Amino acid sequence: MEEFEQGALRRVAGVEAEMASARQAARATFRKTRRVNLRVTERDFDLALARAR
Structure with missing residues (x-):
């Protein structure tokens, strides 16, 4: 969490394709x-x- 708050994290290669795949799976x-x-x-x-309710 500290690294995130400091802005020390970087995106990994191919993250856009992975996110698109995850969005499609969610839909x-x-x-x-x-x-x-x-x-x-x-x-x-x-x-x-009764269980569904």
Whole structure:
């Protein structure tokens, strides 16, 4: 933390490409791409719903 506060840290080579890759992965994480239908018992559905809430 001290080095950061003093401005002694430097960027590593290729950081822009790495950051772009991380941004793309983050966007893909929350993108909904598929619809899925599942058959479950009423009890399992209620448990999943309670957990989601």
